[in-house]
Amino acid sequence: MKLRAVEARVLSVAPWLLALSVAGHLLMVQFQAKMTMIDLLVYRNGSPHLFAGDLYEWRLDQYADVFPLPFTYPPFAAAIFTPMSWIPWEASRWVWQLLCLACLWFIVRTSFKLIGRYDPRRVMLWTGLTLWIEPVRTTLNYGQVNLVLAAVLIGTLASARSYVAGAGVGVTAGIKLTPAISGLYFLITRKWAAAAWSFAAFVATFGIGHLISPGQSNKFWFELLGDASRVGPVGSAINQSMRGAISRTLGYDVKTGIPYLLCVLVAAALTWYAVSKTKDTLALIISVQFLGLLVSPISWSHHWVWMVPALVWLIYQGGHRLCTVAAVAWVLATGGYLISFLLMAQPNIWDFPRPWYFSLLGWGYPAAGLLTLAAIGLATRRQRDDLLTGDQEAADRETSGVTG
Numbered sequence: 001m002k003l004r005a006v007e008a009r010v011l012s013v014a015p016w017l018l019a020l021s022v023a024g025h026l027l028m029v030q031f032q033a034k035m036t037m038i039d040l041l042v043y044r045n046g047s048p049h050l051f052a053g054d055l056y057e058w059r060l061d062q063y064a065d066v067f068p069l070p071f072t073y074p075p076f077a078a079a080i081f082t083p084m085s086w087i088p089w090e091a092s093r094w095v096w097q098l099l100c101l102a103c104l105w106f107i108v109r110t111s112f113k114l115i116g117r118y119d120p121r122r123v124m125l126w127t128g129l130t131l132w133i134e135p136v137r138t139t140l141n142y143g144q145v146n147l148v149l150a151a152v153l154i155g156t157l158a159s160a161r162s163y164v165a166g167a168g169v170g171v172t173a174g175i176k177l178t179p180a181i182s183g184l185y186f187l188i189t190r191k192w193a194a195a196a197w198s199f200a201a202f203v204a205t206f207g208i209g210h211l212i213s214p215g216q217s218n219k220f221w222f223e224l225l226g227d228a229s230r231v232g233p234v235g236s237a238i239n240q241s242m243r244g245a246i247s248r249t250l251g252y253d254v255k256t257g258i259p260y261l262l263c264v265l266v267a268a269a270l271t272w273y274a275v276s277k278t279k280d281t282l283a284l285i286i287s288v289q290f291l292g293l294l295v296s297p298i299s300w301s302h303h304w305v306w307m308v309p310a311l312v313w314l315i316y317q318g319g320h321r322l323c324t325v326a327a328v329a330w331v332l333a334t335g336g337y338l339i340s341f342l343l344m345a346q347p348n349i350w351d352f353p354r355p356w357y358f359s360l361l362g363w364g365y366p367a368a369g370l371l372t373l374a375a376i377g378l379a380t381r382r383q384r385d386d387l388l389t390g391d392q393e394a395a396d397r398e399t400s401g402v403t404g
Contacts, residue, residue: 166197174205
């Protein structure tokens with residue numbers, strides 16, 4: 001009761017908190033020099049090169065002394081982003097920031113709706129707070145696409161319309177390959193029609209890219225695909241995949257070696273444990289997305305915006321002690337800007353070896369992700385057992401009443 005009373009008081013000021021958070025963020029967009037939105041600049045300036053035929057030869061030269069940034073997404077993504085180049089840079093910055101803010105609100109809103117705890121004030125509160133955690137903050141600072149893709153996926157995956165659910169996965173995978181892991185959700189839930197639609201939508205994105213520029217399409221799909229070194233430094237602390245974490249621990253890029261394989265098996269086993277005994281839609285979506293983030297060669301810290309719906313689930317739906325532990329781990333890691341600290345502490349972005357304490361801290365997001373999968377598995381099993389026990393007790397009472 002005390003917790004509910006505290007929440008009620010906090011919710012009463014939620015609109016003001018959201019307004020202050022958004023105002024603070026917009027002031028940073030206008031005046032904060034560190035908000036370079038460098039990735040948005042890559043999307044905007046690089047995309048027109050698809051039509052010039054040199055998309056994957058182009059580089060953004062601003063950081064040429066460290067890592068000249070290439071365009072790393074499929075040709076379809078370049079086609080989608082090209083209209084951004086038709087408006088001035090200052091205008092595109094504001095358009096993108098407002099779009100990302102709307103997507104964050106939508107992600108929070110949909111998460112609460114999926115667990116049956118929707119309250120407009122609660123959505124305002126969580127949007128205002130999560131605006132300042134590390135994965136969301138860095139997504140906004142870099143001008144990244146993560147919030148947009150996550151909003152599309154969480155909004156379409158649970159749709160009752162197979163073509164909507166499938167199109168959401170297929171199109172987002174055509175923009176950035178990593179959402180393709182979402183197709184696993186259809187296999188787990190046996191939504192075969194949605195799976196077929198997702199494949200068709202993805203093939204359509206491939207066809208559009210090939211139609212615009214066959215040469216650049218062939219170069220991406222048959223030469224560059226899978227080259228993690230082109231995407232960025234695997235060993236940097238900002239890479240919060242298991243491959244990045246274990247590579248920093250061992251001092252070299254593990255690539256496909258036994259240590260990495262064992263980590264993948266652990267992640268797969270925990271994902272199976274999380275999804276095998278539940279029909280909780282949000283729990284299933286989170287589990288699938290976390291698997292993708294864990295086993296991907298590169299998962300930048302800003303890719304982990306999926307911890308926002310995960311935190312909602314852990315706090316409001318979990319009900320298991322391990323859910324509390326996982327939630328605290330995420331709050332400490334993302335609220336404490338762990339990865340930003342590690343980035344300042346590392347000697348450079350390319351070296352793998354780290355002092356043991358930095359290597360340990362470098363497991364922050366992967367460890368919290370694995371912990372979340374275990375917590376979901378334990379919590380959903382307890383919920384299932386409690387439901388079965390309640391049904392059995394109701395049946396016993398009914399039988400007792402009949403026989404009495």
